Amino acid sequence: MRLxxxxxxxxxxxEFSYTGAAVLxxxxxxxxxxxxxDDYVHLRENPAGETRDLWYHVSGCGAWLVVTRDTxxxxxxxxxxxxx
Amino acid sequence: xRYSALRILKEGLTGNRGxxxxxxxxxxxxxxxxxxxxxxxxxxxxxxxxxxxHGLTNVAVLEKGYIGGGNVGRNTTIVRANxxxxxxxxxxxxSLKLWEGLETDLNYNVMHSQRGLINLFHSDGQxxxxxxxxxxxxxxxxxxxxxxxxxxxxxxxYLDFDNVRFPIYGGLLHPRGGTARHDAVAWGYARGADGRxxxxxxxxxxxxxxxNGGKVQGVRTSRGVIRAKKVGIVVAxxxxxxxxxxxxxxxxxxxxxxxFVTEGLKPVIDHVVSxxxxxxxxxxxxxxxxxxxxxxDFYASYAARGNLPMKExxxxxxxxxxxxxGKAKVLRSWGGIMDMTPDGSPIIxxxxxxxxxxxxxxxxxxxxxxxxxxxxxxxxxxxDGPHASAAKFRLDRFRTGRGxxxxxxxxxxxxxx
Ligand SMILES: Cc1cc2nc3c(=O)[nH]c(=O)nc-3n(C[C@H](O)[C@H](O)[C@H](O)COP(=O)(O)OP(=O)(O)OC[C@H]3O[C@@H](n4cnc5c(N)ncnc54)[C@H](O)[C@@H]3O)c2cc1C
Ligand SMILES: [Zn+2]
Numbered sequence: 342m343r344l345x346x347x348x349x350x351x352x353x354x355x356e357f358s359y360t361g362a363a364v365l366x367x368x369x370x371x372x373x374x375x376x377x378x379d380d381y382v383h384l385r386e387n388p389a390g391e392t393r394d395l396w397y398h399v400s401g402c403g404a405w406l407v408v409t410r411d412t413x414x415x416x417x418x419x420x421x422x423x424x425x
Numbered sequence: 426x427r428y429s430a431l432r433i434l435k436e437g438l439t440g441n442r443g444x445x446x447x448x449x450x451x452x453x454x455x456x457x458x459x460x461x462x463x464x465x466x467x468x469x470x471x472x473x474x475x476x477x478x479h480g481l482t483n484v485a486v487l488e489k490g491y492i493g494g495g496n497v498g499r500n501t502t503i504v505r506a507n508x509x510x511x512x513x514x515x516x517x518x519x520s521l522k523l524w525e526g527l528e529t530d531l532n533y534n535v536m537h538s539q540r541g542l543i544n545l546f547h548s549d550g551q552x553x554x555x556x557x558x559x560x561x562x563x564x565x566x567x568x569x570x571x572x573x574x575x576x577x578x579x580x581x582x583y584l585d586f587d588n589v590r591f592p593i594y595g596g597l598l599h600p601r602g603g604t605a606r607h608d609a610v611a612w613g614y615a616r617g618a619d620g621r622x623x624x625x626x627x628x629x630x631x632x633x634x635x636x637n638g639g640k641v642q643g644v645r646t647s648r649g650v651i652r653a654k655k656v657g658i659v660v661a662x663x664x665x666x667x668x669x670x671x672x673x674x675x676x677x678x679x680x681x682x683x684x685f686v687t688e689g690l691k692p693v694i695d696h697v698v699s700x701x702x703x704x705x706x707x708x709x710x711x712x713x714x715x716x717x718x719x720x721x722d723f724y725a726s727y728a729a730r731g732n733l734p735m736k737e738x739x740x741x742x743x744x745x746x747x748x749x750x751g752k753a754k755v756l757r758s759w760g761g762i763m764d765m766t767p768d769g770s771p772i773i774x775x776x777x778x779x780x781x782x783x784x785x786x787x788x789x790x791x792x793x794x795x796x797x798x799x800x801x802x803x804x805x806x807x808x809d810g811p812h813a814s815a816a817k818f819r820l821d822r823f824r825t826g827r828g829x830x831x832x833x834x835x836x837x838x839x840x841x842x
Contacts, residue, residue, distance in 0.1 A: 342732055353734075354732065354734060355734050359723055359724035359725075359840060360840050361678065361725075361838075361839045361840045362678070362725070362839075375824060375825075376824075379823060379824040380674075382767070382823070382837075382838070383676035383767050383823040383824070383837075383839075384674040384675065384676055385665065385674065385675070385676070385677060385678050385839070386665070386674065387665030387666070387675070387677055387678050387679055387725065388665075389663075389666060389679075389727040392725060394724070394725060412679075412725055412726050412727045412728070413726075413727045413728060414728070415726065415728055415732075
């Protein structure tokens with residue numbers, strides 16, 4: 342698998358580190374309660390098909406990326422900067 | 426006795442026409458007391474123990490493919506009880522005891538071979554950690570022997586002891602650890618459950634779970650609606666999707682784990698050898714193939730096939746540990762879908778829905794759990810309360826933060842196990 346980093350171009354998967362579902366980019370407020378934090382840290386949609394997840398270009402530019410891809414075919418649809 | 430050398434000879438000479446299927450292939454009835462979703466190792470053992478331990482036989486196992494086609498037939502077959510943390514430790518200890526009586530119990534040769542498992546260490550700090558683990562295993566009533574470098578050399582003379590990065594300091598030997606024939610485990614439990622009256626329904630995919638007033642009513646399947654008083658979900662890598670049919674979200678992310686086998690060779694590796702620092706482990710099957718594997722590919726996937734970077738990593742680790750392996754030809758590699766929990770430990774629990782139970786989160790270690798998990802899940806379903814050996818495998822431990830079982834000590838977070 343390869344990812345096309347918006348800053349660096351198409352790169353081998355080994356340059357990236359996977360962090361998990363893209364919900365991780367939306368941290369709840371500290372006082373939003375047990376259920377919201379459980380949702381954020383643990384519970385997952387875990388889809389067979391299209392998913393959005395968060396990757397870190399660790400051996401590249403260091404950007405955080407949101408990748409939309411297919412968990413069954415491994416096709417990568419889009420790679421966007423998480424900051425946008 | 427159903428199988429004998431004489432019978433094999435006779436069948437061989439007469440075109441093997443006399444063998445009969447060892448379990449029925451029934452159509453599903455419209456109603457059961459208990460429906461088990463998933464005919465993998467855990468689903469089959471659950472059904473077997475429901476019948477044997479609790480006398481419950483109005484039971485169906487619904488399998489979307491064929492019996493033994495999931496991870497139970499894709500794993501590297503290592504069976505061990507060398508866990509450290511309370512919760513895991515008592516569970517795997519119990520499971521290993523069930524393994525030790527399994528062939529007699531099922532009257533089926535599952536080729537359980539307690540050839541000994543050796544976990545290697547490469548530093549003083551690691552030695553301390555393994556000494557501590559060994560003591561925990563002994564306290565639990567299991568066996569562990571701390572080997573120094575020369576002790577390891579006696580067992581595994583073919584290793585590279587002086588690798589610059591990972592010189593071998595010693596190993597923790599678990600003599601009762603070993604392997605078993607994975608398919609035979611599925612077949613043995615299947616035959617045992619079928620013989621006690623359980624319906625094993627194949628090509629029957631569950632597509633919905635009916636819940637009314639907080640109570641489970643049954644399931645919808647590709648072969649029609651089936652009513653049930655109790656339903657158990659035990660579908661390994663597909664846990665998230667099946668739980669979603671009952672409106673649940675799980676603390677599970679599905680990942681691929683790969684494995685490899687070489688051409689058949691003369692006996693060379695007598696034990697199971699685990700090289701944790703290289704994420705590599707190996708044993709030799711009775712057919713002679715070297716069976717080995719590594720770590721997850723490390724991103725969510727349902728592809729049931731792996732990528733090249735992990736293949737390369739595993740081969741590198743193999744060459745680092747035992748250069749002798751370089752001449753062996755790899756025959757096949759494959760992948761299976763793993764139900765990974767944030768702390769790397771499983772779940773056997775009630776759900777928020779009456780009569781709906783779940784057994785999942787086995788990560789990359791659920792083959793050795795097949796007897797123990799079926800035993801505990803059957804108990805949970807039959808008695809509506811946990812069995813002592815699995816009481817800590819609670820679903821709510823993530824929400825509450827109490828009782829997390831993070832063997833690796835890295836934190837209960839999805840991308841860390
Ligand atoms: C490469 C690899 C190596 C491994 N090595 C080891 C090892 O050495 N030691 C060890 O202890 N463990 C190991 N494991 C882990 C172990 O194989 C699994 O944890 C275990 O087999 C999972 O439980 P199971 O046997 O019930 O799963 P499965 O056999 O996968 O059973 C689940 C079943 O549910 C069915 N199903 C799914 N969805 C539905 C539906 N909607 N309706 C009906 N049926 C459905 C599937 O078709 C499947 O047959 C390994 C796994 C892999 C992939
Ligand atoms: Zn980049």
